[in-house]
Amino acid sequence: MLKASIETNGWDGGWYRRAYDDHGMPLGSIQNLECQIDSIAQSWAVLSGAGESARSSQAMSAVLNRLVKRGDGLILLFTPPFNKTANDPGYIKGYPPGIRENGGQYTHAAIWTVWAFAQLGQGDLAGELFRLLNPISHSDTRQKAATYGVEPYVIAADVYSISPHIGRGGWTWYTGSASWMYRLGIEALLGFKREGNRLLITPCIPSDWESYHITYREGETVYDLHIHNPARVNGGVVQITMDGEILPDGYIPLSGDGLHHDVQVQLG
Numbered sequence: 001m002l003k004a005s006i007e008t009n010g011w012d013g014g015w016y017r018r019a020y021d022d023h024g025m026p027l028g029s030i031q032n033l034e035c036q037i038d039s040i041a042q043s044w045a046v047l048s049g050a051g052e053s054a055r056s057s058q059a060m061s062a063v064l065n066r067l068v069k070r071g072d073g074l075i076l077l078f079t080p081p082f083n084k085t086a087n088d089p090g091y092i093k094g095y096p097p098g099i100r101e102n103g104g105q106y107t108h109a110a111i112w113t114v115w116a117f118a119q120l121g122q123g124d125l126a127g128e129l130f131r132l133l134n135p136i137s138h139s140d141t142r143q144k145a146a147t148y149g150v151e152p153y154v155i156a157a158d159v160y161s162i163s164p165h166i167g168r169g170g171w172t173w174y175t176g177s178a179s180w181m182y183r184l185g186i187e188a189l190l191g192f193k194r195e196g197n198r199l200l201i202t203p204c205i206p207s208d209w210e211s212y213h214i215t216y217r218e219g220e221t222v223y224d225l226h227i228h229n230p231a232r233v234n235g236g237v238v239q240i241t242m243d244g245e246i247l248p249d250g251y252i253p254l255s256g257d258g259l260h261h262d263v264q265v266q267l268g
Contacts, residue, residue: 003050007268015059016041016051021087029080034085035103038078039067039113046116055143060116064125067113072166073132073144075110079103081162098162100170105159107133107177111184118188118204126189126191127206130144133181138167155181173225184268190214191235192225199252201225201240207232227265 010016018028018038025031028038042059045051051059067076081103082093095102110133118126131137138159139145139152150156150169157174159167186192191203192214199216210232214225240247241264247253252263 003153006050006132007052007055010041011055015062016055019167021089023087026088027089028156034080034086035078035083036080037062037066037087039063039076039109040095043109043116044268046119047112057120060092060113063113064117068129068132069161070132074105074167075113075129076103076161077101077106077109083242087098096162098160098165100158104161104170106155106180107159107174108180111177111180115184115188119186121204121234123189123204124206125207126204130189133227135169138169154178168184190227192216195251196255197254199223199225199254200238200250201227201234201252202235203227203237203267204235205229207234217257218254220259223252223263224261225252225263225265229267229268231268233267236267237265238266238267 006016010054012026012029014030016028017026018035018041020026027035028041030036042063043058045056045059066079068074069076075121081097082089082095085093092101100106114129114133116124116151117129122257135152135155138148143153144167147167148159148169150172154172154173155178156169156172157177158170160170179241189203190212191201191205193200193202207213207229209229211226211228216223216225237250240250240252242252242261244262
């Protein structure tokens with residue numbers, strides 16, 4: 001019933017609305033002059049699995065078209081920022097337009113956006129956007145470092161989006177965004193997950209990756225995982241072997257036997 005209600009009342013025609021205000025007016029709607037589209041509703045339609053499949057894909061296409069600013073190296077929370085709206089959306093409007101949650105890149109949400117593209121199986125795009133969020137990418141030239149203005153080796157919670165501060169990093173050393181970024185790379189792209197006493201590998205990687213390697217240590221037991229991508233695909237595990245034996249269920253058992261195990265994962 002909740003899912004049906006969301007589809008009936010939350011769908012805006014091209015993406016999902018973010019909320020309704022106290023007057024019953026939508027936020028994150030094409031009807032709005034400000035905050036027409038918000039990334040969180042679109043990303044979590046995918047990540048939660050609750051969004052209708054075709055609509056969720058359409059919504060993420062709208063995010064790519066309207067909120068991903070490749071030239072500026074940004075993935076915005078929403079656009080346009082709040083500035084002159086008569087209805088008060090709360091504290092978010094206390095920030096100037098383009099700063100932090102008010103239409104800047106709020107990195108928590110930007111990471112969820114990339115994760116949603118990975119969950120849709122779009123490994124080339126997810127890899128591109130992961131690199132876009134990487135602070136090193138904001139500081140790999142003198143000019144970009146001067147624009148970014150903060151440390152290039154830690155995640156910034158936010159990056160500004162409005163001139164004259166486009167691309168300026170905000171609050172750095174932000175552990176929430178850092179931990180989500182770590183999980184995005186390890187779990188969503190490399191596909192490395194632990195479920196109880198076993199490992200699962202479900203990659204979504206750029207198709208130009210030929211292979212990658214993960215070493216996982218549990219106590220004295222070491223697992224060397226070699227993931228091979230000869231067909232240059234984004235994902236899809238076709239076979240896993242451990243110490244030469246095929247693992248038919250696709251799971252890698254964690255034995256705690258103190259040995260060194262060789263795991264070969266074939267994509268195709």
